[in-house]
Amino acid sequence: MNKNNNDRSQLSELATATLELMATRPEGFPSSELQAALGMHGDVRTIRRALRELEEKEFARPTGATKGRVWKAIKPIPSSRRPTVNESIALLTLRHLAYRHLPSSVVRSLEPDFAAAEGVLQAHPTASNLAAARLWMDKTARLHGRYPLIAPSIREDFFEIVGHALYNDESLDITYRTSLEAEPKQYRAMPHALIEKGPLWYLVVKNRRNSGKPATPIPLRMDRIVDVKPAGIDLPRDKSFSLDKFIRQDRSMEFFPGDPVQIRLRVREIIEDGQRVEHAFRSLKLSPDQTIEDLEGGFMLTATIVPSVPLTNLLLEKSTTVDVISPLSMRQDMISRLKRALAQYEEPLEVLDVSGRQPSS
Structure with a gap:
C-alpha cells in the first residue's frame, strides 16, 4: 500500500469525485448507491477502479460483503493547491x-x-x-446585541447528525422535551432549516400528521433535544418552504407573536455636553415602513410591528427614553409592567429575607 500519500494530484479525477461523494455520508455510502450516483462519470469497471485506487492509497475503506458493501472515507479530501x-x-x-x-x-x-x-x-x-x-483574526468579532448570556450546552454529535440530515433531506427521529413537560416526546420529523438566534439554536422541522393535513413548520430548541437519530429517506421535504418567509413573515421565531399592528413611539434624545445624542431607533429600524417625525427633544416613530416578548423586552429596555403612544393596549401593558417593577424596587430591603421573598408575619 502507498502510505502517507495525501497529495490530491496523485488521485484520478474520478477517485477525487468519489471521495467527495463519500464525505457527504460519514456513516458510510453503500456501494450500489455510489455506482448509481457516479454513473455519469463512467461504467461499473471504471468506478470500481476508482474505489480500488482510494482503498490502496488509504483514502477510503470498504466494510461488509460484496452485495451489502459500504464505503467510508477515512481521510479528508486533500487540498488541490496552496491557497493565496x-x-x-x-x-x-x-x-x-x-x-x-x-x-x-x-x-x-x-x-x-x-x-x-x-x-x-x-x-x-x-x-x-x-x-x-x-x-x-484579532480584528473582527461577532457579538450579540444584548447582555452576553451563557448559551446552553448542545452535544456536538447532535449538530453533526442534524447537519447531515438537513444537507441530504433525510428524516430524523427526535426525542424532545419542552420546559413545561415532565417527560420527553418522540416523533419523526423532516428538518428544513437550522437557525442561530442570540445564544440559542433552533431546528425547524415538519413532522408527520395523522390527519393528512399539511404540517406546520415548528422551531425546536437544539438544547432541548434529548436524543436525535438519523431515520434515512422517509418524510418528504416541503419544496414550498421558504426560510426567509418563515423568519420575516410568519414570525414563528418570536415568542408568543401577535398580529401585525401599527405602533407609535415618542422617542426622547438626551443631551450630553451640550450635544444631542442620537437615539438608536434613528438608524436601527423596527420595520421597513418605519417613518420618523422630528420633534423638539426627539422624534415620533411610526412602524408596523408584530407584538412579541422580544419586542416588549426591547421597549422595557428603552423605557427611560421611549414612550408607547399607541396602540393603547400596548401602552397600558407597558404601564402595568413598569409599575410592578417600581413597586418591587420601592419595597424596603429590611423586610426582605436573603432570598428576596417577603417573610410571613
Missing part, C-alpha cells in the same frame, strides 16, 4: 465564525484547506505582507 493569502484569511474566518452553519461533511472536506491556510499565514513569520493577514 486572501483565500487563507477567508478560510480561517469561515472556520472561526460559521462552522456550525455548515454540514459536518463539508467542514471535514475543508480541513486540508484550513490546514493549508494556517500554513500560508505562518510560513514566513517576518514577512511584512503576512503580518497584517495574521493579525486580521
Whole structure:
C-alpha cells in the first residue's frame, strides 16, 4: 500500500469525485448507491477502479460483503493547491465564525484547506505582507446585541447528525422535551432549516400528521433535544418552504407573536455636553415602513410591528427614553409592567429575607 500519500494530484479525477461523494455520508455510502450516483462519470469497471485506487492509497475503506458493501472515507479530501493569502484569511474566518452553519461533511472536506491556510499565514513569520493577514483574526468579532448570556450546552454529535440530515433531506427521529413537560416526546420529523438566534439554536422541522393535513413548520430548541437519530429517506421535504418567509413573515421565531399592528413611539434624545445624542431607533429600524417625525427633544416613530416578548423586552429596555403612544393596549401593558417593577424596587430591603421573598408575619 502507498502510505502517507495525501497529495490530491496523485488521485484520478474520478477517485477525487468519489471521495467527495463519500464525505457527504460519514456513516458510510453503500456501494450500489455510489455506482448509481457516479454513473455519469463512467461504467461499473471504471468506478470500481476508482474505489480500488482510494482503498490502496488509504483514502477510503470498504466494510461488509460484496452485495451489502459500504464505503467510508477515512481521510479528508486533500487540498488541490496552496491557497493565496486572501483565500487563507477567508478560510480561517469561515472556520472561526460559521462552522456550525455548515454540514459536518463539508467542514471535514475543508480541513486540508484550513490546514493549508494556517500554513500560508505562518510560513514566513517576518514577512511584512503576512503580518497584517495574521493579525486580521484579532480584528473582527461577532457579538450579540444584548447582555452576553451563557448559551446552553448542545452535544456536538447532535449538530453533526442534524447537519447531515438537513444537507441530504433525510428524516430524523427526535426525542424532545419542552420546559413545561415532565417527560420527553418522540416523533419523526423532516428538518428544513437550522437557525442561530442570540445564544440559542433552533431546528425547524415538519413532522408527520395523522390527519393528512399539511404540517406546520415548528422551531425546536437544539438544547432541548434529548436524543436525535438519523431515520434515512422517509418524510418528504416541503419544496414550498421558504426560510426567509418563515423568519420575516410568519414570525414563528418570536415568542408568543401577535398580529401585525401599527405602533407609535415618542422617542426622547438626551443631551450630553451640550450635544444631542442620537437615539438608536434613528438608524436601527423596527420595520421597513418605519417613518420618523422630528420633534423638539426627539422624534415620533411610526412602524408596523408584530407584538412579541422580544419586542416588549426591547421597549422595557428603552423605557427611560421611549414612550408607547399607541396602540393603547400596548401602552397600558407597558404601564402595568413598569409599575410592578417600581413597586418591587420601592419595597424596603429590611423586610426582605436573603432570598428576596417577603417573610410571613
